[in-house]
Every structure is written in C-alpha cells, then in structure tokens.
Amino acid sequence: MMRGSDRPLCEAYDVALLDLDGVVYIGRRPVRAAAESLAKARAAGQRLAFVTNNASRTPSAVAALLTEVGVPADEADVVTSAQAAARLLAERLPPGSDVLVVGGMGLRHALYAAGLRPVSTAAGRPAAVVQGYEPMLGYGLLSEGAQAVAMGALFVGSNGDLTIPGGDGPPHPGNGSLLRVISSATGVEPIVTGKPERPLHQESVRRTGAKRPLVVGDRLDTDIEGAVNGGADSLLVLTGVTDPLRLLTAPPNRRPTYVAADLKGLLVAHPEIVRTDGGHRCGGWTARRDGGGVAVTGSGDPYDGLRALAAAAWEPEAELSRESLADALSALGL
DSSP: OOOOBSSOHHHHOSEEEEOOBTTTEETTEEOTTHHHHHHHHHHTTOEEEEEESOOSSOHHHHHHHHHHTTOOOOGGGEEEHHHHHHHHHHHHSOTTOEEEEESOHHHHHHHHHTTOEEESOSTTOOSEEEEOOOTTOOHHHHHHHHHHHHTTOEEEESOOOSEEEETTEEEEEOHHHHHHHHHHHHOOOOEEOSTTSHHHHHHHHHHHTOSSEEEEESOIIIIIHHHHHHTOEEEEETTSSOOHHHHHTOOGGGOOSEEESSGGGGGSOBOOOEEETTEEEETTEEEEEETTEEEEEEOSOHHHHHHHHHHHHTSTTOOOOHHHHHHHHHHHTO
C-alpha cells in the first residue's frame, strides 16, 4: 500500500522527476498550483527535472514553454525520450553512424549531441532507424524508415504512448500508434526508450545525479509504471488523465507511493496508513470491507480517505467492484 512521509516530499527527496503535460501544463495552459508549488519546492532545496516522452521538441523549446507558464527552466533541466534514445543508439553504434530519423528536430538535436549523424533516406543503408512523435509526420518518411528496418537497421522508438492529450477533445494518436506502421510493415518490434521503459528513467537519474529521486506524474501507465520499473518512489497528481477510480483499480505495477490533488502534494507531509481491525486508517478516515463492498467513514482531508481506501482496495483478496469503490469515493466527495 501507499507509504507515509513525516517530512514534506520536497525535503525527503533530492530531485523531483516531473512529467509535463497534465502535471505542469496542459497544452500551453498552466496546471493549477503548479508554478507556485514548484517555486516553493525549489526554495526548500529540491531540484527539479522535467522528464517528457515527447521527442518532437528540443530541450530548449520545452524550457521556453515552462518559463512561459510560470516555471523558470533552462534546457539543462529538461530530459527527453529523444535523449534516452540517442544514448541507447550511441552505446550500440560506432561514433558518426547514420541514423534515419522518422520524427522531428527533437530527435535530430539529440542525435547530433550524441555524436551520431541524422539522415532522412534509406538509400545509404543507415545503421538504425529512430522514430518519435512529430505532428507533421508523413507517409514518405515512414516508408523510408520501413525500408531501412527491412534491410536490417536497428529499430528504436522514443516512446510507445498510443495516445496523446487532445486538449478539450478526445485523445489523438501518439507515437506508439505510429510505431505500428513500420512494425506492421516489417515484422520488427522497436526497442522503446521512453516511459514506462527504464532508459528514460536511467537517463534522468544520470543527468541529475539524483540519489533519492521522486517521480511525479499524472499517468499510471507511463509515469507510475516507469517509477516502479526504475525502482523509484512516485507521486500521482490528479490534475491530468487519472481519476480516483482508476487509481483504486490500478494493477500492482501501476500503484504510486503517494497521491495528491496537485503539486501542492510536494510541500506537505503524507500521513501513514495504519492497519486497524478489519480496515485501514489514514488521518481522520477509516476504510473497511463491508460484505462484498467497502465503506469509508470519518472526516478531514478527503485525500487521506482516498489513501485509506486505496489500501483496502489493494489488499490481495479484495476484489471490490467498481460500483462499490465509486460509492466510497462519493462519500469522500471525490
């Protein structure tokens, strides 16, 4: 189950590895409480790194957007899946090797920095193909990538996200969906470097020198699973795609260490969850099994109630229905 911390998380962890979309901003709009919370975390001595699966933007472009939404940053504060992909390729290929880029400037920038040569055609038989999200990606470049992979080039994907946020509408296809074009055409599965796979987490720790990192994100299937894969603690914030019911029904490899409404969760201590007779208590709330369901009673911070409820829902024998969990969340006002 989740753990407590008797110190604010910004004091208990030396580096916060922060996801961006849904955590710090949505599109080009700041997320509530993000800028002021991160400023206070920095003032308390916590270093911030901004870790993104989006390979289309360069670190300087990401830093500029962060600054625009009120979170001052420079390119050294940003770690991208493109950088993780470039490192993996540089470790496997001779310096100066040709790499066909099925993507945008973020990937090209990272390859140059890693001592590799980005190219755009399969004619020279490049050593590898690397694909990352690019909104203007066309058939011609996908076809070149498929030809190179079919001829034996190493195939690397910056990330496997099937969808990306669609603003106020439905989600849009992400790089994971686009990877299926080359994979389906060649029968070759890519090596994926972005979250939840370990290369991006390792790149983040290497670049920051973190001794006790805290992964902060809004997605269970990338941020939180990536933290689990990397052996790091995590904070789930409910400002993005995950809602309380999805949290309660998460499988073991997607369960966070802490949960908070937003990034103010970095600035406070988190109470321990205590086992009681037939239930779990956190703060002023207790969650107990009630027949085939679960009941939550008490008062105080509803997120303490959510933590107690998560402990009850994650018991191995729980098997609680979504309807029962939804009713318990209603009792918490969540």
